[in-house]
Amino acid sequence: xxxxxxxxxxxxxxxSRGTDxxxxxxxxxxxxxxxxxxxxxxxxxxxxxxxxxxxxxxxYPYKDIEYPDGYRxxxxxxxxxxxxxxxxxxxxxxxxxxxxxxxxxxxxxxxWGRCIFCHFCVDICPVEAFETYKVHDVAFYxxxxxxxxxxxxxxxxxxxxxxxxxIGKKFRVVIDENRGLRYESIG
Amino acid sequence: MTxxxxxLEIPTRLVYDFLHIFILPGFGAVxxxxxxxxxxxxxxxxxxxxxxxxxxxxxxxxxxxxxxxDLIRYTFQEFIVPRGVDRIAYLTGPxxxxxxxxxxxxxxxxxxxxxxxxxxxxxxLLVLAILSMAPIFIIITGYASDNKFxxxxxxxxxxxxxxxxxxxxxxxxxxxxxxxxxxxxxVVSSQAxxxxxxxxxxxxxxxAYIAIIRITGRFPFEISEAESELVMGPYTEYSGLMYxxxxxxxxxxxxxxxxxxxxxxxxxxxxxxxxxxxxxYFIGSFIILIKASLLMLIAVFLRSVYPRYRxxxxxxxxxxxxxxxxxxxxxxxxxxxxxLR
Numbered sequence: 001x002x003x004x005x006x007x008x009x010x011x012x013x014x015x016s017r018g019t020d021x022x023x024x025x026x027x028x029x030x031x032x033x034x035x036x037x038x039x040x041x042x043x044x045x046x047x048x049x050x051x052x053x054x055x056x057x058x059x060y061p062y063k064d065i066e067y068p069d070g071y072r073x074x075x076x077x078x079x080x081x082x083x084x085x086x087x088x089x090x091x092x093x094x095x096x097x098x099x100x101x102x103x104x105x106x107x108x109x110x111x112w113g114r115c116i117f118c119h120f121c122v123d124i125c126p127v128e129a130f131e132t133y134k135v136h137d138v139a140f141y142x143x144x145x146x147x148x149x150x151x152x153x154x155x156x157x158x159x160x161x162x163x164x165x166x167i168g169k170k171f172r173v174v175i176d177e178n179r180g181l182r183y184e185s186i187g
Numbered sequence: 188m189t190x191x192x193x194x195l196e197i198p199t200r201l202v203y204d205f206l207h208i209f210i211l212p213g214f215g216a217v218x219x220x221x222x223x224x225x226x227x228x229x230x231x232x233x234x235x236x237x238x239x240x241x242x243x244x245x246x247x248x249x250x251x252x253x254x255x256x257d258l259i260r261y262t263f264q265e266f267i268v269p270r271g272v273d274r275i276a277y278l279t280g281p282x283x284x285x286x287x288x289x290x291x292x293x294x295x296x297x298x299x300x301x302x303x304x305x306x307x308x309x310x311x312l313l314v315l316a317i318l319s320m321a322p323i324f325i326i327i328t329g330y331a332s333d334n335k336f337x338x339x340x341x342x343x344x345x346x347x348x349x350x351x352x353x354x355x356x357x358x359x360x361x362x363x364x365x366x367x368x369x370x371x372x373x374v375v376s377s378q379a380x381x382x383x384x385x386x387x388x389x390x391x392x393x394x395a396y397i398a399i400i401r402i403t404g405r406f407p408f409e410i411s412e413a414e415s416e417l418v419m420g421p422y423t424e425y426s427g428l429m430y431x432x433x434x435x436x437x438x439x440x441x442x443x444x445x446x447x448x449x450x451x452x453x454x455x456x457x458x459x460x461x462x463x464x465x466x467x468y469f470i471g472s473f474i475i476l477i478k479a480s481l482l483m484l485i486a487v488f489l490r491s492v493y494p495r496y497r498x499x500x501x502x503x504x505x506x507x508x509x510x511x512x513x514x515x516x517x518x519x520x521x522x523x524x525x526x527l528r
Contacts (some may be wrong), residue, residue: 046492049235056237 054179060166066186072119073136074157079107079150081129088121088130097121100150109153112138113146133157137164203468204304210286211472212297212446217289220480221438224253228487229253235491258431273331280328281425281433287321288439295446296372297472298456300464309369314447315356321440322348322402328433329421340420343498344411347401348503351408355398358391361513361520362451365527375455381527382398384452386514388523391451391516394509396482399448401413403441405486407493408501412437441483449478 007015028039058065067073085107089097096114099106108121122130138161140146150162169185176182207213226241230249233240242255243261291314296303307313322344329341362384363369366377378384385392401408412420419425422433449455455478458470496504 042492046235046488048236050231050491053234054237055234055237059239059242135316148215 017129045167056181058171058183061165063183064168064170065183066170066172067134069123070132071132071136073109073132073134074112074117074138074161075119075122075130075132076156077108077150078129078131079154082107083127083129087124087126087127090126091120093118093120102150107150109148111147112140113143133158135161135164138162199464202475203301206468207297207472208293209303211469212292212295212475214289216476217292217439217442220442220476220483221435222249222258224438224441224483224487225254226251227484228490231484231488232491236482243260250255255381259439261431262428264427264430266429269424271333272424273333276327276331277424278429280331281422281429281436283327284321284436285432285439287317287324288436288443290372291317291443291447293387295443295450296375297475298468299372299376299459299471300462300467311359311363311371311374311447311451314371314443315359318402318440318443318447319348319352321436322352325421325436332421332424334424335419336417336419336423339418340411340413340423343413344421345418346498346502347408347410347505350502351398351401351509353396354505354509355424357510357513358394358398358516359451361391361460361517362388364517365520365524366517367524371450371455375450375457378454379457379484383454387527388516388520390512390519393446394516395448395452397509399441399444399482400486400489403444403486404437406497409490409495410498410501413495441486442479444485445479445482446475448482449475453478463503500516 043152061070084107086099086106088108089099094112094114094116097108098111100109117136122132133156138157141162171183172186174182174184209215237419241250242254243251245252268274293304294307294310294314326341326345329337362374365388366374368374381387404412422430425433456474459467459471459474
């Protein structure tokens with residue numbers, strides 16, 4: 001059987017258009033010496049990491065990162081500042097904000113189970129009624145606890161969420177030229 | 188090279204057999220070494236992938252008790268037997284595979300002066316024969332599970348078993364040809380006279396190590412249990428204690444193969460200086476244990492470096508390069524055995 005008969009019809013069509021326009025890549029296995037060299041290189045790289053670990057992860061509940069300013073954590077609403085424009089409810093992509101009536105004014109409350117911490121509501125608010133915190137790692141005991149009332153939502157997250165058990169030192173992320181990231185202890 | 192003990196012959200043998208089977212190269216060492224080696228595997232993979240690995244259980248010792256916790260969990264987990272499985276084969280398959288993986292320890296000598304519990308003059312051949320039995324039960328479990336992943340996994344195991352057992356056996360037997368004996372204690376004593384097998388025949392050592400990595404299902408040949416393709420390969424349907432058994436089989440096989448390798452290629456108990464009966468047993472088996480655990484460490488280290496071969500790539504490698512290298516090593520042994528008289 002001739003080889004060209006086995007080819008895919010699309011490739012045959014390409015060839016019939018003119019061989020100078022068609023590039024057929026042939027994959028060659030590298031020579032054996034190169035293969036051995038590559039394997040040794042791979043093993044040496046792996047061994048280097050075993051001997052000299054470059055951990056990128058932080059040992060989270062035992063070490064904590066100090067988050068930068070503008071970090072998208074939990075937030076509270078200042079109900080007196082709020083003008084009841086309901087833009088936060090409209091912009092919320094996760095449908096986490098629910099409006100409640102208070103003094104003939106629609107004021108937001110939040111469902112932390114739905115919130116994705118995108119801070120669209122914080123950004124869009126025309127009177128900057130939201131105050132942000134750097135807290136994001138909260139586990140609630142019950143599903144109902146995640147649906148905040150307005151009374152809760154006007155307080156900071158530490159006042160109504162279960163206490164967080166982060167123990168140990170705080171760390172700061174520093175950019176290192178050699179390894180990308182480094183964690184620097186503070187305090 | 189056995190020492191006669193006179194009237195103390197029988198009690199000494201009984202004590203020694205008990206120690207051999209239950210403590211040093213046997214069950215106790217197997218259990219501890221497997222726990223350590225699985226921990227080391229996860230820890231090394233973590234280090235290479237820039238993370239921590241197991242840490243939470245016993246933080247002070249780097250999470251070394253994680254595997255004990257896992258073992259306890261597997262033991263008390265519900266063991267589900269799915270509908271439609273071949274019950275007898277399903278239940279006995281992994282257990283028989285485990286038994287046939289661990290039996291060869293009884294035939295392997297670990298000391299120059301005492302024979303193993305069951306002494307056979309051609310014990311190297313017997314160990315090879317028993318070790319090559321274990322994959323058959325893995326194939327049976329895959330067939331009995333009534334699951335497509337298990338069936339495909341066991342078929343892959345069968346293909347790869349055939350393509351790598353033959354080079355392994357050829358490379359081990361080429362060492363037997365070189366030392367003109369199938370008795371492991373004779374093999375080790377002749378390595379004491381000349382050089383370790385890995386220097387005399389490096390090609391056979393290379394082939395045997397590649398074949399060990401494949402037979403025990405380590406990377407880059409972890410094809411029959413490919414997690415991303417075939418959930419858990421032949422053991423997909425197992426849960427609870429039987430899953431723990433199924434997971435242990437590969438590591439026990441790795442342990443036994445490493446002991447065989449360290450005896451045949453690395454000189455077994457060789458830098459041994461003591462001529463005392465008791466000391467030679469403890470020190471000799473400890474030296475073998477260290478050599479075997481180093482080999483196991485290298486084998487589990489490969490997980491963090493290599494990706495997985497495709498089935499056809501692995502089979503092609505087995506039947507072409509590895510088989511050819513093993514035959515070349517056999518010829519090299521023939522040539523060398525002419526000079527080593």
